[in-house]
Amino acid sequence: MSSTLTVQVFNLLTMTTLAERLQVALDQAKMKQIELARRVGITRGAVSLWLKGATTKVEGENLVKAAQVLGVSPNWLATGRGRMKSASPREIALEDNPEYPAIRRVKIKISAGVTGFGVEPLADDHAPIVFHRSWYESNGYSPESLIAIKVNGASMEPGLYDGDWVVVNTDDTQPRDGIAFAVNYDGEVVVKRLFRTDGQWVAASDNPDKRIYRDRPMNGDTFIIGRIVHKQSERI
Incomplete structure (x- = not known):
């Protein structure tokens, strides 16, 4: 034994x-x-x-x-850390649980040329995205600054597909080369990868078909909403 x-x-x-x-x-x-x-x-x-x-x-x-x-x-x-089984098995309640802060699924409301934005929470049938608090702590994220938005269109394929969800860190708005951000581009919410080219920031699509998905320069009416820090997809 x-x-x-x-x-x-x-x-x-x-x-x-x-x-x-x-x-x-x-x-x-x-x-x-x-x-x-x-x-x-x-x-x-x-x-x-x-x-x-x-x-x-x-x-x-x-x-x-x-x-x-x-x-x-x-x-x-x-x-792999800690006990394999909890000392006392119990159901985990995710609603208003500080151990599992929730990220709201929202629709972002913006206007062209305006730096700020509003959020419209989606209906109750859109369950929030939930992580254990250790995920936020290890990445330095503030739960209340994270929102989840749906990807529209094929511009970011093959990394992101139409209907996927991405988590946006609205605290992180400093452009960085090669990093994906949610952007207010002339009044439209888009997910683009930013690149520094010839001294100017460019919003680029991951889709290789540049005839349709052309790179677009960041102008005075373009504002960063936040960095993409997580994606949720059913495509494997």
Whole structure:
């Protein structure tokens, strides 16, 4: 009995990857990949990528749901640190939970030539994006300064697709070369990657078809709303 326990503890301590931890959690829960995918609300392919090591980390709602379904600690599943199982299994209430600050899904309201912007929260059927507070702390983000907006169009493919969601850090408005930002471009909210060219900032699309998606110079009526810090997509 003692040797068996020692081996089990050693195995838990030596698991350094998400794939290893997830496989152990699945085995202990006696659960198949397809059941985990169904209960978390993701595709079986996404779970397969977790187990193959192609996806090296799980965050936000998927992390919380997967941990809850498997009966393990979200922190352990994500990082390997702490107890595998919570001392007392309990349901995690996400609403107004300081451990899991929520990011609102909104529609940004702007006007051409105006630096400020307003936000219009979307209907209740658009659940917020949720992360454990450690994610905010490790990245230096203020939860109240983060908003989530939907991507429109194909200009940022293949990195972002129409219908994807991105989290915008409105505290971060200093342009940086090669970094994606949400921008007020002549009264239109766009997600673009900024580049410094010939002494001028340019808003560029990731889509390689430059006949349709041309680079556009940042002019006096162009204002940065915030840096893109996270994306949520169903495209694999």
